[in-house]
Amino acid sequence: MGNKELFAEMEQSIVNYDKDEAVRLAKMALQKGIDPAVAINEGFVKGIQAVGDLFGEGEIFLPELVMGAEAMAAATDILGEAIKKSGGKAKYLAKGIAGTVQGDIHEIGIRLVTTFLIANGFDITFLGTDVSTSLFVDKAKELKPDIILLSALLTTTMPNQKEVIDSLKEAGIRESVKVIVGGAPVSQDWADQIGADGYGQNAPAAVEAVKKLMGI
Amino acid sequence: MIKLEERKASIQPIKSKLKISILDDGDVKKINQTALNILEEVGVFFPSEKALRIFADAGANVDFDKKLVKIPGHMVTDYLKKASGRYTLAGRRPELDAKIGSNEGTYFYCSGEAPNVVDLETGARRRAVKSDVENMAKIADYFPIVSLVWPTVSSGDKGETAPIHGVEACFNSTEKHVQTESVMDEISAKYTIEMASVIAGGRDKLRERPIYSLLLCGVAPLSQDKGGIESALVFAEAGLPIGFMSMPTMGLTAPPYQAADLAIGLAEVLSGCVLIQIAYPGTPLFISIMPAIIDPRSGDYFFGSSFSQITSTAAVQLAHSNGLPITTQFSFGGSAFKLNSWQMGIENVYGHLLSVMAGADMSFGPSGMIEAVTLLDMARILFDREIFQAIDIITKGVEVSDRTLAFDMIREVGPRGMFLGQKRTAEELPKLWPPSILFEKSKVVGEKYRNAEEVAREAIDWVLKNHHPAPLDEKVQQELRRIVAAADRDENLKRELKGRK
Numbered sequence: 001m002g003n004k005e006l007f008a009e010m011e012q013s014i015v016n017y018d019k020d021e022a023v024r025l026a027k028m029a030l031q032k033g034i035d036p037a038v039a040i041n042e043g044f045v046k047g048i049q050a051v052g053d054l055f056g057e058g059e060i061f062l063p064e065l066v067m068g069a070e071a072m073a074a075a076t077d078i079l080g081e082a083i084k085k086s087g088g089k090a091k092y093l094a095k096g097i098a099g100t101v102q103g104d105i106h107e108i109g110i111r112l113v114t115t116f117l118i119a120n121g122f123d124i125t126f127l128g129t130d131v132s133t134s135l136f137v138d139k140a141k142e143l144k145p146d147i148i149l150l151s152a153l154l155t156t157t158m159p160n161q162k163e164v165i166d167s168l169k170e171a172g173i174r175e176s177v178k179v180i181v182g183g184a185p186v187s188q189d190w191a192d193q194i195g196a197d198g199y200g201q202n203a204p205a206a207v208e209a210v211k212k213l214m215g216i
Numbered sequence: 217m218i219k220l221e222e223r224k225a226s227i228q229p230i231k232s233k234l235k236i237s238i239l240d241d242g243d244v245k246k247i248n249q250t251a252l253n254i255l256e257e258v259g260v261f262f263p264s265e266k267a268l269r270i271f272a273d274a275g276a277n278v279d280f281d282k283k284l285v286k287i288p289g290h291m292v293t294d295y296l297k298k299a300s301g302r303y304t305l306a307g308r309r310p311e312l313d314a315k316i317g318s319n320e321g322t323y324f325y326c327s328g329e330a331p332n333v334v335d336l337e338t339g340a341r342r343r344a345v346k347s348d349v350e351n352m353a354k355i356a357d358y359f360p361i362v363s364l365v366w367p368t369v370s371s372g373d374k375g376e377t378a379p380i381h382g383v384e385a386c387f388n389s390t391e392k393h394v395q396t397e398s399v400m401d402e403i404s405a406k407y408t409i410e411m412a413s414v415i416a417g418g419r420d421k422l423r424e425r426p427i428y429s430l431l432l433c434g435v436a437p438l439s440q441d442k443g444g445i446e447s448a449l450v451f452a453e454a455g456l457p458i459g460f461m462s463m464p465t466m467g468l469t470a471p472p473y474q475a476a477d478l479a480i481g482l483a484e485v486l487s488g489c490v491l492i493q494i495a496y497p498g499t500p501l502f503i504s505i506m507p508a509i510i511d512p513r514s515g516d517y518f519f520g521s522s523f524s525q526i527t528s529t530a531a532v533q534l535a536h537s538n539g540l541p542i543t544t545q546f547s548f549g550g551s552a553f554k555l556n557s558w559q560m561g562i563e564n565v566y567g568h569l570l571s572v573m574a575g576a577d578m579s580f581g582p583s584g585m586i587e588a589v590t591l592l593d594m595a596r597i598l599f600d601r602e603i604f605q606a607i608d609i610i611t612k613g614v615e616v617s618d619r620t621l622a623f624d625m626i627r628e629v630g631p632r633g634m635f636l637g638q639k640r641t642a643e644e645l646p647k648l649w650p651p652s653i654l655f656e657k658s659k660v661v662g663e664k665y666r667n668a669e670e671v672a673r674e675a676i677d678w679v680l681k682n683h684h685p686a687p688l689d690e691k692v693q694q695e696l697r698r699i700v701a702a703a704d705r706d707e708n709l710k711r712e713l714k715g716r717k
Contacts, residue, residue, distance in 0.1 A: 058513065061512035061513060062510070062512050062513070062514075062515055063467070063512070102714060103713060103714055105263070105435055105439070105441060105442075106435060108468060108469060109515070112515045154398075154400075155329070155331045155370040155372065155378065155398075156370075156376060156378060156379065156398070156400075156713060158331075159375070159376070160714070184517070184588075184589075184590060185330075185331035185332075185370075185590065187331075187332065189341075189342075189343070190343070201516075202511075202514040202515055202516045203514060203515045204513070204514050204515075205514075
């Protein structure tokens with residue numbers, strides 16, 4: 001199979017939400033000696049963009065988006081490892097870290113946002129739930145993300161979003177990152193009050209907020 | 217207009233003459249069995265060493281590393297038998313007691329807790345503060361349709377101890393039974409129970425007449441909250457009633473089917489019930505299963521769908537088949553964003569109508585909520601009152617008797633006659649035109665009735681200015697303030713709430 005056909009099949013595997021096929025094709029690319037970054041950008045990214053377009057047109061809904069993102073993540077996990085080993089860099093729109101703040105174990109919303117962002121070509125590290133402020137700051141220093149996404153579903157844990165922002169300032173890295181907040185009790189007013197850069201009422205709105213902040 | 221006059225607090229459950237069942241016996245059996253299978257084979261996540269130890273000591277299958285509990289079916293049924301399904305959620309006076317499980321009808325909550333409120337003066341949205349909790353509890357105290365009171369909004373000006381302040385605000389602002397859903401750690405539980413016991417006159421008296429209770433919401437699917445579970449254990453130790461709620465969302469935290477939503481929700485709530493019955497057998501319990509759907513385009517949580525409403529109603533039979541009382545239905549405004557709108561109506565009428573007819577013991581109801589529990593608009597309670605008035609009328613059905621067939625009147629008035637001038641018509645006609653905010657005559661030319669929203673806001677203003685819930689004794693109020701101040705200073709509590717140990 002020529003490279004062109006392989007890239008087309010990679011694209012199709014994402015459009016078909018076929019995780020197993022995506023993984024098979026990713027491994028095939030490595031066996032054929034294809035540059036993994038090229039495989040991602042010429043094959044799989046085109047697939048996830050097609051899925052994103054269909055979603056935007058209302059042809060498919062969240063379940064398909066999640067399945068497409070999962071297929072994408074499975075392929076990029078394999079290819080991403082190979083890129084790291086070879087010292088290369090995959091092309092992403094931006095890098096981010098995401099999580100639910102300390103004391104809060106709700107994760108469905110932030111996982112959806114993460115899925116959306118990955119589906120839109122972002123490199124997002126999901127830190128999980130009940131993430132301490134210090135871990136957010138440590139990971140920000142380590143990974144140097146462009147964006148940090150903070151979720152809180154309880155009025156009692158919302159203040160930890162402010163705490164993260166304040167801690168980023170104390171660490172001297174606030175200006176190097178955009179902070180987006182979300183969660184059911186969170187509002188634009190709250191985001192403004194605590195000095196966040198953006199707010200997403202729901203997952204698609206969060207992606208738009210991120211794109212706007214990144215100038216994408 | 218509704219009659220506004222100062223009066224002592226009273227409660228009015230709605231008892232339906234009309235009865236409905238959503239599930240047949242076979243359905244109930246299948247869903248119950250599926251819930252038991254889930255508990256036995258899939259398990260529930262309990263991130264609490266205390267809870268895991270309780271389950272393990274009682275013979276459940278516990279994986280301490282994964283914090284997963286699998287409960288054999290026989291254990292579930294054996295422990296559920298110990299639960300008390302008939303008890304009182306007490307008010308400060310016996311006339312305000314909600315007699316759960318005694319077939320008195322459905323009792324309604326003024327619940328919450330929203331983070332934001334529509335400001336009464338400016339009409340603008342803002343973050344809620346403690347005085348909003350006090351105001352709404354006062355309003356809830358006034359209207360008989362409310363039997364049970366929560367802090368309706370979060371005391372956003374009180375930081376981490378907002379839940380404790382909310383409970384204090386309610387204790388001071390209503391004589392009705394107070395329940396919390398936000399006291400989610402054992403230290404806060406102890407502080408608020410201490411307040412309740414001061415009001416009751418001691419721990420034993422509180423146990424005898426529980427004026428305070430807890431509703432604990434799990435984290436669907438099949439997960440409990442550490443702080444919440446440990447709070448529940450403190451409530452149970454004090455002999456206070458506890459409710460377990462699940463909010464499984466079809467297609468998100470539950471399979472995309474109503475029956476599966478019920479089964480997974482039931483498993484989640486029963487896991488909490490079993491824990492409490494192992495630790496403190498005989499604790500009064502209730503459950504609540506709140507199905508919802510999401511907007512498949514955005515993931516937005518959608519309260520008001522017909523799927524949710526009928527599924528929540530079906531849960532009544534499941535609860536009763538397990539010997540447990542139930543609280544049904546959102547009335548958190550559904551997902552409508554506008555007060556006094558058609559959407560507000562359809563999202564909030566038939567759910568409660570169905571629940572009352574299905575025999576729900578309690579139902580979330582007149583709470584002032586709109587926008588999926590994120591916004592309190594106090595005037596909303598007047599619209600809810602209209603809905604519940606309609607439900608009360610409808611579920612009373614039609615009274616057929618010699619008096620109401622009125623053959624003697626028909627014979628007397630005869631063909632081409634008029635019934636209007638009859639003495640019995642004078643007595644009965646006003647009952648066919650109950651008080652309403654919808655038909656307040658307008659003085660504006662060309663306008664038949666006044667804007668109902670304006671009428672509702674006037675009513676709220678009147679209640680806030682003129683209704684004075686019986687205050688607690690000054691020494692009791694002082695003691696509550698002392699307890700809350702101690703909570704505010706408690707560094708252990710701050711660490712607990714921030715998630716640090």
